[in-house]
Amino acid sequence: MRQHLASPSKANFRQVRVVFDETFNKSACLDLESHLIRWLAGDGQFEVANGNEGIVDARYYEREIYRESFADIFDQLRSEGLFRQTIPEIENSDLFKLSPFKVLTTEQASAVENILEGLFQDLAVGGTSTSVIEGHPGTGKTIVAIYLMKLLADIRDYDSAVDFEPDSVFAEHFVPENRELLRDLRVGIVVPQQSLRESIKRVFRKTPKLSQAQVLTPFDVGASAEEWDILLVDETHRLNQRANQSSGVNNKRFSSINQDLFGADDLSKTQLDWVRAKSRHQIFLLDAEQTVRPADLPLATLRGILERARADNRAFHLMTQMRVAAGSDYVAGIRALLRGEPSPDGLRGLGDYDLRFFDDLGEMRRQIHARNEEHGLARLLAGYAWKWRSRKDRSAFDIEIDDVQLRWNSTDKDWINQPTSVNEVGSIHTVQGYDLNYAGVIIGPDLRFDTVSGRLVVDRASYHDTKGKENNKQLGVVYSDDDLLTFIRNIYGVLLTRGILGTYIYVCDPALREYLRAHMPVSE
Known part of the structure; x- marks a missing residue:
């Protein structure tokens, strides 16, 4: 404590809390310290004065047993006002997910x-x-x-x-x-x-x-x-x-x-x-x-x-997959499928990862709402296969499939964390770079499967991102359907790899639905 208080940045500290546990060894102490630093930074109530000079996700004997007590320590500190949010609320926040106090692999x-x-x-x-x-x-x-x-x-x-x-x-x-x-x-x-x-x-x-x-x-x-x-x-x-x-x-x-x-x-x-x-x-x-x-x-x-x-x-x-609980093979397998090159081993052994197909969009929306109640950060996402009517007319609906009516994201900034986002649909421009617990992905009519050629193809008329298919007049570049296929394939590759715990999929094109379903080990 004397050493800490000798630092100008910490000289005004007035309180100390000491955690006692006679079973803790040094590895457990460092692991607890790491968790508390990350939780405090993610909670956002206090400014964390620690450095981040190197915490690696170390393995040590009976680590999971030690970690069982961490939640109890957290709850006691929260009861004393050191935390405002619960652990799930903190770990769903951007302050936690994008914190510099992360444990590196x-x-x-x-x-x-x-x-x-x-x-x-x-x-x-x-x-x-x-x-x-x-x-x-x-x-x-x-x-x-x-x-x-x-x-x-x-x-x-x-x-x-x-x-x-x-x-x-x-x-x-x-x-x-x-x-x-x-x-x-x-x-x-x-x-x-x-x-x-x-x-x-x-x-x-x-x-x-x-x-x-x-x-x-x-x-x-x-x-x-x-x-x-x-x-x-x-x-x-x-x-x-x-x-x-x-x-x-x-x-x-x-x-x-x-x-x-x-x-x-x-x-x-x-x-x-x-x-x-x-x-x-x-x-x-x-x-x-x-x-x-x-x-x-x-x-x-x-x-x-x-x-x-x-x-x-x-x-x-x-190479190590830090987001999707299904592991690196899931990401590689999804990309191979979207290239029309399904790998026999690409989407196998996904463990408990919740991967499902839906023939009823309304049911997928209900399940996303249920996952959001249970875990938070469950959102609907879609390819840009519908016009953004609600941008100019807030009463209009953008995506209408059967009896389901949905609107695009109402904001471009921090959409995922907005209170209304669970009732909206996020585009590629609101989710790239973010994590979700569950992603419900609507694959629109812009991407189809040609059963004659056995290839994925684009429907240019069904793709409504103006900047997403605009020819480059400045450089004299005209983008072909194959070029557009690359962009749309990449978009769905991003959307289908947002979910940490699960991905739910609704596909508009029947042939594409059957192609994907045949090569994906769904949980249903």
């Missing part, structure tokens, strides 16, 4: 360790660098990015006498030399999607040493008068190439930024070029199979980023 910790090692070498010699973290949905790319932001701030500000555990995973990086290398550096995180960006800003507002001003749009980067030393780019695949933007203002800004950065409005320049022009070190987090619009970076560009990083031994691949 060994795989994630290895990627962080290697990135830090290379970054400090590059900072020491004054060079530039590009690192890439690649991974399927649910492997924790966003978590690693947020974790790195906090870890770099902790190393920059640490006090060698009081502020970090000498036996922590990343302890070797807490040295005066690295502290000096990071001093006065501008570090930011670029998040292309509006909804996810707002959620991360909220987390940063609650986290010491981080600021919501560090959470940037690509336009923020391109238009800034100052440069960044280090930029992390989450969902790099959602950066834009030159294309018709969502507004005339952004079309003009795109042109102006190109002129300012490159001396002319070079149509070949992308938001990726802005990031490279405005920063010395970049850390890109990407998944090429999550591009969902023609304006997103082309596959060839994403491959180029990855190849460059591999050549410099700065490419890291995350």
